[in-house]
Amino acid sequence: xxxxxPARGARAIVLREDSPLRRVDPRVKLxxxxxxxxAVMLPLERLIAFMALYALFLLWARLMDEVARQVWRLKWILxxxxxxxxxxxxxxxxxxxxxxxxxxxxxxxxxxxxxxPEELRLALEWLRVPHRYAFSVSLAFQSVGLxxxxxxxxxxxxxxxGAWSPPEVKRGLRWNDLRAQVSAATxxxxxxxxxxxxxxxxxxxHAWAMNEAxxxxxxxxxxxxxxxxxxxxxxxxLLLTGALATGVILVWVK
Amino acid sequence: xxxxxxxxxxxxxxxxxxxxKALDGVSLAVAPGEVVLITGPxxxxxxxxxxxxxxxxxxLYHGELQxxxxxxxxxxxxxxxxRLAKRAGFVFQNPGEQLLATSVEEEIxxxxxxxxxxxxxxxxxxxxxxxxxxxxEMRHRAPQTLSGGEQQKLALAAIMARxxxxxxxxxxxxxxxxTAASALVEHLxxxxxxxxxxxxxxxxxxxxxxxxxxxxxxxxxxxxHLAPPSSIPLPASAEGQVVxxxxxxxxxxxxxxxxxxxxxxxxxxxxxVIVGRNGVGKTTxxxxxxxxxxxxxxxxxxxxxPELGLVFQNADLQLFNASVRDEIxxxxxxxxxxxxxxxxxxxxxxxxxxxxPLLLSEGExxxxxxATVMMRNPKHGLLLDEPAVGQDAAHKQMLMSILRAVAQxxxxxxxxxxxxxxxxxxxxxxxxxxxxxxxDGPPHQVLQNDAAWSAVGLVVPxxxxxxERRAEAEGATVGGGA
Numbered sequence: 001x002x003x004x005x006p007a008r009g010a011r012a013i014v015l016r017e018d019s020p021l022r023r024v025d026p027r028v029k030l031x032x033x034x035x036x037x038x039a040v041m042l043p044l045e046r047l048i049a050f051m052a053l054y055a056l057f058l059l060w061a062r063l064m065d066e067v068a069r070q071v072w073r074l075k076w077i078l079x080x081x082x083x084x085x086x087x088x089x090x091x092x093x094x095x096x097x098x099x100x101x102x103x104x105x106x107x108x109x110x111x112x113x114x115x116x117p118e119e120l121r122l123a124l125e126w127l128r129v130p131h132r133y134a135f136s137v138s139l140a141f142q143s144v145g146l147x148x149x150x151x152x153x154x155x156x157x158x159x160x161x162g163a164w165s166p167p168e169v170k171r172g173l174r175w176n177d178l179r180a181q182v183s184a185a186t187x188x189x190x191x192x193x194x195x196x197x198x199x200x201x202x203x204x205x206h207a208w209a210m211n212e213a214x215x216x217x218x219x220x221x222x223x224x225x226x227x228x229x230x231x232x233x234x235x236x237x238l239l240l241t242g243a244l245a246t247g248v249i250l251v252w253v254k
Numbered sequence: 255x256x257x258x259x260x261x262x263x264x265x266x267x268x269x270x271x272x273x274x275k276a277l278d279g280v281s282l283a284v285a286p287g288e289v290v291l292i293t294g295p296x297x298x299x300x301x302x303x304x305x306x307x308x309x310x311x312x313x314l315y316h317g318e319l320q321x322x323x324x325x326x327x328x329x330x331x332x333x334x335x336x337r338l339a340k341r342a343g344f345v346f347q348n349p350g351e352q353l354l355a356t357s358v359e360e361e362i363x364x365x366x367x368x369x370x371x372x373x374x375x376x377x378x379x380x381x382x383x384x385x386x387x388x389x390x391e392m393r394h395r396a397p398q399t400l401s402g403g404e405q406q407k408l409a410l411a412a413i414m415a416r417x418x419x420x421x422x423x424x425x426x427x428x429x430x431x432x433t434a435a436s437a438l439v440e441h442l443x444x445x446x447x448x449x450x451x452x453x454x455x456x457x458x459x460x461x462x463x464x465x466x467x468x469x470x471x472x473x474x475x476x477x478x479h480l481a482p483p484s485s486i487p488l489p490a491s492a493e494g495q496v497v498x499x500x501x502x503x504x505x506x507x508x509x510x511x512x513x514x515x516x517x518x519x520x521x522x523x524x525x526x527v528i529v530g531r532n533g534v535g536k537t538t539x540x541x542x543x544x545x546x547x548x549x550x551x552x553x554x555x556x557x558x559x560p561e562l563g564l565v566f567q568n569a570d571l572q573l574f575n576a577s578v579r580d581e582i583x584x585x586x587x588x589x590x591x592x593x594x595x596x597x598x599x600x601x602x603x604x605x606x607x608x609x610x611p612l613l614l615s616e617g618e619x620x621x622x623x624x625a626t627v628m629m630r631n632p633k634h635g636l637l638l639d640e641p642a643v644g645q646d647a648a649h650k651q652m653l654m655s656i657l658r659a660v661a662q663x664x665x666x667x668x669x670x671x672x673x674x675x676x677x678x679x680x681x682x683x684x685x686x687x688x689x690x691x692x693x694d695g696p697p698h699q700v701l702q703n704d705a706a707w708s709a710v711g712l713v714v715p716x717x718x719x720x721x722e723r724r725a726e727a728e729g730a731t732v733g734g735g736a
Contacts, residue, residue, distance in 0.1 A: 225367060
């Protein structure tokens with residue numbers, strides 16, 4: 001999850017002002033992230049080599065802890081996929097699928113942990129995405145953390161009304177008792193409704209409020225002139241060249 | 255500034271899609287540089303009129319509009335919204351929901367970019383706005399990390415940097431503490447002295463009423479006096495008189511110490527109100543008391559963890575069922591069917607029993623959320639977080655009557671609020687500052703304790719200490735609507 005400002009716990013990706021990538025052009029970071037994502041197509045040996053290089057890059061970018069935290073959040077999915085692939089197909093496939101997912105999680109963390117929504121908007125506009133869509137994407141990106149907060153607030157509010165009964169209540173059920181199972185399943189569905197309806201209502205309300213606020217400040221003006229301009233620096237060119245060279249070596253060198 | 259700032263509504267009627275008329279034949283003319291305060295009970299159409307005056311209706315809302323509005327002589331119907339936004343700015347009720355950028359600077363720059371200004375002009379206006387609204391020190395901070403008062407000031411700065419000739423504000427004070435509300439009012443009056451037309455739609459009219467330079471325009475019919483039905487008393491608590499004891503309560507959120515070493519004893523039979531600045535930890539305290547927030551120290555009632563019902567500030571968090579009846583009776587295997595009609599009648603929900611909660615007004619949703627918690631009949635009492643936000647005087651009085659009925663049944667009732675017109679009606683007023691409780695006692699005594707108010711960083715507006723003006727504020731709309 002993306003959060004601007006201080007994060008509560010480890011659920012959100014925090015904007016890392018201390019990373020040297022913070023000052024890198026968002027277009028370059030987007031290109032690096034997409035390029036790194038393509039590495040999932042490499043065969044196992046080359047993928048391992050790429051990931052070793054990528055780990056060095058993360059150390060330089062001071063993002064290893066952030067990436068590790070986000071990958072850790074996926075641990076159960078990774079473990080499950082690894083076991084299923086290993087038991088059903090092969091160890092090689094289990095390793096490669098797990099590495100691919102880890103790499104994908106890492107590349108997106110690198111981008112989102114070092115890029116502000118406004119910078120994403122500039123990069124999208126450079127790619128000729130119309131302002132209104134680029135703005136919407138950046139606003140959505142910015143609002144993920146808020147939705148995360150809302151989700152927790154709803155859950156608390158529902159708990160205070162008796163929804164989401166603590167596990168000990170359901171633990172008492174006898175699984176051979178069909179009626180109890182049906183009743184538990186019905187309650188679970190109602191609990192999901194209890195959570196989903198307010199979540200949808202609040203998300204729509206929030207989106208509408210932001211929409212109004214944007215229009216009240218001339219969002220649809222054809223006269224708009226962006227204040228910030230993207231400008232490539234020496235570091236940007238260096239990173240692009242390095243990434244290109246790495247790609248060429250990994251793909252074509254035998 | 256762009257234009258002169260004159261705002262006109264002529265015989266304006268408006269109905270939202272699928273709903274009845276929110277405005278019916280309203281006319282208003284605001285002269286350039288004038289300050290107009292629009293008051294009226296919940297549902298009287300204040301917000302709708304504000305949206306009509308700035309062109310959000312009909313450009314963003316596609317209901318049925320009759321009559322016409324003008325900004326600076328320009329029709330709001332025929333002019334694109336971005337052109338209208340140059341002439342008249344709009345500040346919304348919830349400061350957190352109108353901020354679109356990731357830093358204070360960027361928030362102001364967003365509106366300036368849309369004017370097509372050259373970079374030098376944007377920089378000059380940015381510095382001017384930061385200076386004028388006292389935001390210079392926080393220019394790089396994320397808007398989401400600011401207090402409610404600071405956020406509302408930023409929203410105002412972001413609009414005023416665009417130099418509109420008129421400013422329309424929809425309940426800008428409702429979420430602010432008294433200090434932030436008073437400061438915002440002074441800012442607005444300062445803008446008016448500089449020639450900006452200011453239109454405020456506000457329940458908390460007491461901050462502006464009585465000022466010679468403010469024209470008050472009441473809207474809507476007078477609200478009926480609402481009170482719980484005395485014929486059916488609320489059942490007494492099985493526990494007798496509840497006593498809630500809090501010892502050494504402390505809460506840390508992330509790396510921030512929010513509450514520390516709080517000691518408090520609350521007895522049933524009284525309505526207690528906690529007042530403090532935005533962000534001081536009032537909501538966190540309520541969450542800790544009802545067990546939703548990890549904390550240090552103990553919270554006990556009758557020697558055990560208390561069973562308290564919490565009514566959240568945002569009613570939308572709690573409502574999801576298909577009808578008001580289903581909502582109130584949700585997860586109640588053996589509901590108290592004597593309490594159910596009492597709640598419907600007391601909270602003015604009797605005619606909505608089969609209506610989906612999502613179709614209720616904001617005030618009605620808040621009352622329904624209270625009903626859902628009261629129906630669970632929490633053993634030791636009720637906690638309410640900012641129940642007065644967006645409520646008119648009549649509903650605040652009704653709320654206090656209900657809370658008194660709950661307290662008289664022997665339970666604890668604890669309310670947090672910024673609204674001093676509600677707070678002074680309580681039996682006990684507690685001031686919460688950054689270092690803990692600063693004053694505690696009957697409201698009339700606490701109100702006289704200047705040192706305590708100063709210690710918590712809150713101003714006490716004159717009307718609160720003036721019994722006549724306070725009575726007006728508490729009952730203004732009950733008998734005084736237009």
